[in-house]
Amino acid sequence: MIKIVVVDDQPLIRDGLATLLGLRPELEVIGTAGDGREAFEKVKQLNPDIVLMDIRMPGTNGVEATSLITQNVTGVKVLMLTTFKDSELIFEALEKGASGYLLKDMPTDTIVKAILTVHSGGIVLPPDITAQMLKELKKSKVFETPSDQVEAPKLLEELTERELEVLKQLGYGHSNKEIAGILFITEGTVKNHVSSLINKLELRDRTQAAIFAVRYGITTFL
Amino acid sequence: MIKIVVVDDQPLIRDGLATLLGLRPELEVIGTAGDGREAFEKVKQLNPDIVLMDIRMPGTNGVEATSLITQNVTGVKVLMLTTFKDSELIFEALEKGASGYLLKDMPTDTIVKAILTVHSGGIVLPPDITAQMLKELKKSKVFETPSDQVEAPKLLEELTERELEVLKQLGYGHSNKEIAGILFITEGTVKNHVSSLINKLELRDRTQAAIFAVRYGITTFL
DNA sequence: GTTAAATTCTATCCTGCGCTACATGGAAAC
DNA sequence: GTTTCCATGTAGCGCAGGATAGAATTTAAC
Numbered sequence: 001m002i003k004i005v006v007v008d009d010q011p012l013i014r015d016g017l018a019t020l021l022g023l024r025p026e027l028e029v030i031g032t033a034g035d036g037r038e039a040f041e042k043v044k045q046l047n048p049d050i051v052l053m054d055i056r057m058p059g060t061n062g063v064e065a066t067s068l069i070t071q072n073v074t075g076v077k078v079l080m081l082t083t084f085k086d087s088e089l090i091f092e093a094l095e096k097g098a099s100g101y102l103l104k105d106m107p108t109d110t111i112v113k114a115i116l117t118v119h120s121g122g123i124v125l126p127p128d129i130t131a132q133m134l135k136e137l138k139k140s141k142v143f144e145t146p147s148d149q150v151e152a153p154k155l156l157e158e159l160t161e162r163e164l165e166v167l168k169q170l171g172y173g174h175s176n177k178e179i180a181g182i183l184f185i186t187e188g189t190v191k192n193h194v195s196s197l198i199n200k201l202e203l204r205d206r207t208q209a210a211i212f213a214v215r216y217g218i219t220t221f222l
Numbered sequence: 223m224i225k226i227v228v229v230d231d232q233p234l235i236r237d238g239l240a241t242l243l244g245l246r247p248e249l250e251v252i253g254t255a256g257d258g259r260e261a262f263e264k265v266k267q268l269n270p271d272i273v274l275m276d277i278r279m280p281g282t283n284g285v286e287a288t289s290l291i292t293q294n295v296t297g298v299k300v301l302m303l304t305t306f307k308d309s310e311l312i313f314e315a316l317e318k319g320a321s322g323y324l325l326k327d328m329p330t331d332t333i334v335k336a337i338l339t340v341h342s343g344g345i346v347l348p349p350d351i352t353a354q355m356l357k358e359l360k361k362s363k364v365f366e367t368p369s370d371q372v373e374a375p376k377l378l379e380e381l382t383e384r385e386l387e388v389l390k391q392l393g394y395g396h397s398n399k400e401i402a403g404i405l406f407i408t409e410g411t412v413k414n415h416v417s418s419l420i421n422k423l424e425l426r427d428r429t430q431a432a433i434f435a436v437r438y439g440i441t442t443f444l
Numbered sequence: 445g446t447t448a449a450a451t452t453c454t455a456t457c458c459t460g461c462g463c464t465a466c467a468t469g470g471a472a473a474c
Numbered sequence: 475g476t477t478t479c480c481a482t483g484t485a486g487c488g489c490a491g492g493a494t495a496g497a498a499t500t501t502a503a504c
Contacts (some may be wrong), residue, residue: 173430
């Protein structure tokens, strides 16, 4: 079951989309928000898999909210929604870590498929903006991507927030002492978290955990 | 029913993929090809919806074939199949009209979802590939001096054949004893190789070596 | 024939890692 | 109010991993 939060300032679209997606057996809309700030709060609170984010909203807009989310919450993918084919905003959003971009006039089927793809670690973009995007890319504009590669196993959901942070650090190849320094806790506590996460993920040692973190995109580079 | 043509020079991968995809009720593999030229002929003849195209092939390669197909056949989407090492070719193929990229080590589910997404008019890019693509772009940036991205491959050349094999095994998360069993040598010898390769790659421990192996595609998953 | 590098093996030593067990404070759930 | 879970901490134990040194064999290069 993929947990989704829908963010749009227009209640009609927000609730309509939530209802349509909720009809799908594999999707579950666990929350909605009407602006960027509310979206950030909801995401922190509900920890969804996917956020469908309207790009144009009053107050904190979709791009800013995406930035907040990707920088502060792990394991969440953001899919942008808009009625406009605005390549500049797409770029901004992707810079902030969005995993894709959908047009509101796309059929529900297409949106659902895109959600599944993104949940599997892909990036989804409407084809007609690809040319523009490639042009932008050629200008060497730098943006970050959430580097998921393959579908993360269910086991990952058993991890606590803190364990996920430690796992991410393992993916960077840090020692327990280094992780302790980074997270402002003692080395002993790091050891506890490491042991726990290794058990939950059914791994054997930190090396396998690090490989896990890299392959499943918990640790991001670039 | 989505009609698919699978193109790969390795019969094992080609037929394996064709069989796996054929099992899905919504997909139908209507043809295969072993090189770029054959792929072009098959596509003209069979008119599929999707072409899964290996990027590295003898003779006419995947990029050239993609160019031929997108320029001469309408209504066909090309999805590239690749490993990590082919990041240089990604950008090229996208310019030639490819609709996305898939890694050969992705689970079948992910590949199927990507096919559905592309068929619905999307573009699919694994973020890790995108990250490498961006690295290439960064490299070509005029005002940026390439200092850190040349390091890795150069150091890799210092490794002996045997050390490279051991490094690959490290990427799988194997213990020294397991590697010894796989390579038919003693655990002590494995330790020697591990120590040596860690030194040459300027790393600190086996965990960092494993991350290295995964990130630079020494270890491949399939 | 000598030199050099790669691969193999043995052997010692020490450290970081992971397991286990237990304790505490806080937050959320009932 | 009690229970449960999480994050944090301490402590001791055993072991895998890594450094280091030395040596034999093969292959290739000079």
